[in-house]
Amino acid sequence: MFKHCICALSLLLVSSVAFSQQNNSKKKAKNIILMIGDGMGTAQIFAGLTANKGTLHLERFPVSGFHKSQSADGFVTDSGAGATAFSIGKKTYNGAIGVDATKVAFPTILEISERNKLATGMVVSCAITHATPASFIAHQPSRGMQEEIAVDFLQTDIDVFIGGGRKYFNRRKDGRDLTDSLRARNYQVLDTLTDIIKVSSGKLAGFIADGEPPKVSEGRGDQLLQSTHTALKLLQQNKKGFFLMVEGSQIDWGGHANDIDYATTEMIDFDKAIGAALDFAAKDGNTLVIVTGDHETGGLSLTGGDIKAGKVEAKFTTKGHTAVMIPVFAYGPGAEAFGGIYENNTIFDKMMKAFRFK
Ligand code: MG
Ligand code: ZN
Numbered sequence: 001m002f003k004h005c006i007c008a009l010s011l012l013l014v015s016s017v018a019f020s021q022q023n024n025s026k027k028k029a030k031n032i033i034l035m036i037g038d039g040m041g042t043a044q045i046f047a048g049l050t051a052n053k054g055t056l057h058l059e060r061f062p063v064s065g066f067h068k069s070q071s072a073d074g075f076v077t078d079s080g081a082g083a084t085a086f087s088i089g090k091k092t093y094n095g096a097i098g099v100d101a102t103k104v105a106f107p108t109i110l111e112i113s114e115r116n117k118l119a120t121g122m123v124v125s126c127a128i129t130h131a132t133p134a135s136f137i138a139h140q141p142s143r144g145m146q147e148e149i150a151v152d153f154l155q156t157d158i159d160v161f162i163g164g165g166r167k168y169f170n171r172r173k174d175g176r177d178l179t180d181s182l183r184a185r186n187y188q189v190l191d192t193l194t195d196i197i198k199v200s201s202g203k204l205a206g207f208i209a210d211g212e213p214p215k216v217s218e219g220r221g222d223q224l225l226q227s228t229h230t231a232l233k234l235l236q237q238n239k240k241g242f243f244l245m246v247e248g249s250q251i252d253w254g255g256h257a258n259d260i261d262y263a264t265t266e267m268i269d270f271d272k273a274i275g276a277a278l279d280f281a282a283k284d285g286n287t288l289v290i291v292t293g294d295h296e297t298g299g300l301s302l303t304g305g306d307i308k309a310g311k312v313e314a315k316f317t318t319k320g321h322t323a324v325m326i327p328v329f330a331y332g333p334g335a336e337a338f339g340g341i342y343e344n345n346t347i348f349d350k351m352m353k354a355f356r357f358k
Contacts, residue, residue: 067341224273
């Protein structure tokens with residue numbers, strides 16, 4: 001009798017787990033938060049975890065997989081081709097922004113979300129015109145065209161964007177002041193984090209730096225976390241849902257500099273924003289959170305360390321990017337699709353499916 005009871009109980013448990021998983025994959029995502037750690041491979045994650053004395057919010061994700069980051073013309077990708085694979089679902093050449101390998105523009109997941117009446121936003125710790133955010137809103141043949149990329153921000157009705165790069169909007173070779181154009185389109189154009197976090201409704205263009213924002217270790221503070229909170233506060237007011245891209249932009253720069261402290265402090269900073277996104281998703285119940293990197297930077301290896309002391313010994317093998325597979329973490333409706341190994345551009349297809357976009 002006792003034995004039977006256990007059997008019945010375990011059957012019940014198995015079927016309820018199976019049911020909830022099935023339920024989750026059948027459920028549409030109302031909101032998607034895509035979080036990109038630029039230059040974030042497994043070594044950067046574990047270096048951050050070690051420096052943070054053994055914990056990261058990243059460990060809270062139920063589903064993980066890997067993507068293959070190769071671009072259309074490189075075994076090793078750059079951030080333009082890497083982000084464009086996510087944003088338009090096509091492998092392209094290194095340096096491309098929102099265009100395919102033949103330089104044809106395709107709509108990005110952010111633009112498609114906008115057309116489907118969702119709210120949209122981007123939060124980054126670099127210039128908002130830099131390759132990763134640019135790939136979600138601009139269509140240009142080259143990532144260096146930051147003034148042209150800034151103009152593209154006026155072609156899409158994005159609701160919230162927060163990052164650096166003000167000078168590409170208001171100190172331009174063509175003399176135009178795009179911050180005036182933004183104001184004419186009802187954006188609140190703000191220059192300090194203190195003012196940005198006070199915004200409680202409407203459209204927001206937040207410029208936290210003229211060019212590139214400082215390192216977190218040199219005074220950026222908790223800009224990424226606070227900006228993520230602000231974006232979520234504004235975007236969730238749209239009853240149809242939202243798409244938000246958050247980038248931990250400078251993990252990559254720590255890799256390029258072969259500076260392990262730079263890479264780990266930026267990793268931990270990004271992880272704080274991940275925690276905020278997960279807390280929002282757990283409460284909301286209809287939000288898919290995806291965290292990945294575009295590529296690894298520095299060929300980082302961890303040769304020693306001490307988790308209790310938060311100490312990492314590291315060796316870099318290059319000043320550039322590398323080709324290794326990049327981890328992907330997912331939580332919420334549609335998360336199961338992110339298990340396994342797949343090409344980076346299929347992340348676009350998985351997001352489209354989660355949103356039920358055609
Ligand atoms: Mg980037
Ligand atoms: Zn890079």
